[in-house]
Amino acid sequence: MTSTVPSPSRVPGSGPDSAPGSGSGFGSGEADLLVRAGQVLRPALGLYLDLHAHPEPSGQEARTAEVFADRLAAAGLEVTRGVGGHGVVAVLRNGPGPSVWLRAELDALPMREETGLPYASRNDAMHACGHDLHLAAAAGAAELLAALSERWRGTLVVVGQPAEETLTGAEAMLRDGLYERFGRPDVVLAQHAAPLPSGTVAHMTDGGPPVTGAGAVLDVTLHGRGGHAATPHLAVDPVLAAASVVTRLQGVVSREAAPSAQVAVNVGTLRAGTAANVIPDRATLGVGVRAADEASLDRALAAVRRIAHGESVAAGAPRDPEVTVVSRSAALRCDPAATAAAWGAHARLLGPGRVLPWPGSLATEDFPLFGDAGAGIHGESGIPLVYWMLGVAGEERPDGEPPAPNHSPHFAPDVRTALRPAIAAPAAAALDHFAAGSGAGSGPGAGSEPGAGSKPGSEEGSAATAEGQ
Numbered sequence: 001m002t003s004t005v006p007s008p009s010r011v012p013g014s015g016p017d018s019a020p021g022s023g024s025g026f027g028s029g030e031a032d033l034l035v036r037a038g039q040v041l042r043p044a045l046g047l048y049l050d051l052h053a054h055p056e057p058s059g060q061e062a063r064t065a066e067v068f069a070d071r072l073a074a075a076g077l078e079v080t081r082g083v084g085g086h087g088v089v090a091v092l093r094n095g096p097g098p099s100v101w102l103r104a105e106l107d108a109l110p111m112r113e114e115t116g117l118p119y120a121s122r123n124d125a126m127h128a129c130g131h132d133l134h135l136a137a138a139a140g141a142a143e144l145l146a147a148l149s150e151r152w153r154g155t156l157v158v159v160g161q162p163a164e165e166t167l168t169g170a171e172a173m174l175r176d177g178l179y180e181r182f183g184r185p186d187v188v189l190a191q192h193a194a195p196l197p198s199g200t201v202a203h204m205t206d207g208g209p210p211v212t213g214a215g216a217v218l219d220v221t222l223h224g225r226g227g228h229a230a231t232p233h234l235a236v237d238p239v240l241a242a243a244s245v246v247t248r249l250q251g252v253v254s255r256e257a258a259p260s261a262q263v264a265v266n267v268g269t270l271r272a273g274t275a276a277n278v279i280p281d282r283a284t285l286g287v288g289v290r291a292a293d294e295a296s297l298d299r300a301l302a303a304v305r306r307i308a309h310g311e312s313v314a315a316g317a318p319r320d321p322e323v324t325v326v327s328r329s330a331a332l333r334c335d336p337a338a339t340a341a342a343w344g345a346h347a348r349l350l351g352p353g354r355v356l357p358w359p360g361s362l363a364t365e366d367f368p369l370f371g372d373a374g375a376g377i378h379g380e381s382g383i384p385l386v387y388w389m390l391g392v393a394g395e396e397r398p399d400g401e402p403p404a405p406n407h408s409p410h411f412a413p414d415v416r417t418a419l420r421p422a423i424a425a426p427a428a429a430a431l432d433h434f435a436a437g438s439g440a441g442s443g444p445g446a447g448s449e450p451g452a453g454s455k456p457g458s459e460e461g462s463a464a465t466a467e468g469q
Contacts, residue, residue, distance in 0.1 A: 130193025
C-alpha cells in the first residue's frame with residue numbers, strides 16, 4: 001500500500017463504533033449483523049483500499065489473488081490457490097449441513113482511473129466495476145461467519161474468481177474441477193455494486209426479466225491490401241471497410257431488433273495501421289453484443305457476421321473476414337425460492353423498504369455457469385443461484401448529477417456507507433440458508449416470512465430508474 005492510501009481509521013464511518021448500537025454484545029437476529037459487521041470492518045476496509053490502489057486486469061490478478069487468499073487464511077479458512085488460473089477457493093467447515101458458496105471477482109478493467117481519490121489506482125487498470133468492494137465484502141462476511149460459528153452448521157466456500165470481465169474465469173475454474181474438488185454447492189451467492197443508494201439491495205422478481213442479459217464478445221478482422229497512402233487505388237483499405245461496419249452495426253438495434261426487444265451492440269475497439277502514410281492490410285474490431293434472451297442474441301450475432309462479410313465484399317477485400325466469438329454468457333436467472341429467502345433475510349437486515357425489485361440489465365456475467373448454464377462443464381444440474389445488486393452511491397451530489405456508472409473512469413463507491421451492508425448482506429443470506437438447510441426455520445431472527453414487507457414483484461421501493469452495472 002502506497003503512502004497515498006489513507007489508513008482505515010481515517011475514513012469516516014469506517015470504525016467498529018460507527019454504527020448505532022455497536023458494542024461487545026450481540027443478539028441473534030439479522031439486524032444485529034450490521035452492528036457485528038463493524039468488528040470486521042477495519043480489516044475489510046484495509047483490504048479494499050489496498051486492492052483499489054493496486055488493480056490488475058483479467059488474467060493478471062496474481063497479487064490480488066495472493067492478498068485476498070492471505071486475508072481469508074487469516075480469518076481461519078482453508079485456502080487453495082491457483083484454481084483455473086489465479087482463482088482462490090477458501091473453505092470453512094463447521095459440522096454437517098448445507099454447502100453455501102459466496103463468489104467474488106478478482107479482476108479490474110484496463111482503463112485509467114480519474115476519480116482523484118487519495119487511494120486511486122496509479123497504473124493503467126482500474127476497479128471501475130466494484131470488484132474490489134466485492135472482495136473486501138466477501139472476506140469480511142467470511143470473517144463474520146467464522147466469528148458466528150455457533151449460529152450455523154455446514155460448510156462455507158468463498159470463491160475469488162479471475163477474469164470475469166472477459167467472461168472466461170468461471171469456465172476456467174469449473175474446468176479445473178471446481179465442484180469435483182470442493183463439492184457440489186447447495187446454493188451460490190453473489191452480489192454486484194450498482195449506482196443505487198448505499199444500504200439498499202435489489203433482487204430479481206419472480207417472473208420478471210433476468211438479472212443480467214445474454215452477451216458475447218467478438219473479434220472481427222477485416223482484410224485489405226496494404227499500400228502507400230499516395231496510391232490508394234493500388235490498395236484495398238480495410239480501415240474504410242471497418243468504418244462502414246461500425247456505421248452499419250448501429251442498424252442492428254434500430255432496424256433489425258423489435259422495438260420491444262432489449263438489444264445492444266457496441267464497438268469498443270478498432271485497431272489498424274502503424275503510420276499515417278501507410279494503408280494497412282487489416283483492421284480488427286472488438287464488438288460486444290448483448291440481449292435480454294438467447295434468441296435475440298443469436299439474431300444479433302448473425303447480423304454482425306452478415307454485415308462484416310457484406311462490407312468486405314463491397315470493399316473488394318482479397319479474402320473473407322474472420323469473425324471469432326471470444327466469449328459468450330447466458331442470461332442470469334436466479335432461483336426463485338432461494339432468491340425469495342435471500343430477499344426476506346435482507347428485508348430483516350436492512351428494512352423492507354430498502355430491498356428493491358431489480359428491473360433487469362443488459363450487463364453480462366459468467367456467473368450463470370455456476371448453475372445450469374454450465375452443466376455441460378461441471379456435470380451438475382439444479383444448483384440454485386442468488387445474485388443481487390448492492391447500492392454503493394452515497395449522498396446526492398450538490399450539482400444534482402447522478403453517480404458515475406460502472407465502467408466509468410469516475411466510478412467511485414462510497415465505501416464509508418457501502419462496505420458495512422456489503423459485508424452483512426451475504427452473511428445474512430448465508431445464515432438464512434444454513435438455518436433452512438438444517439431445518440431451523442427461516443434463519444436467525446425467524447418470524448417474518450421471506451420477503452415480508454417488501455415482496456418480490458411489489459412496487460414499493462422500485463429500482464426501475466437505476467442503471468445496472
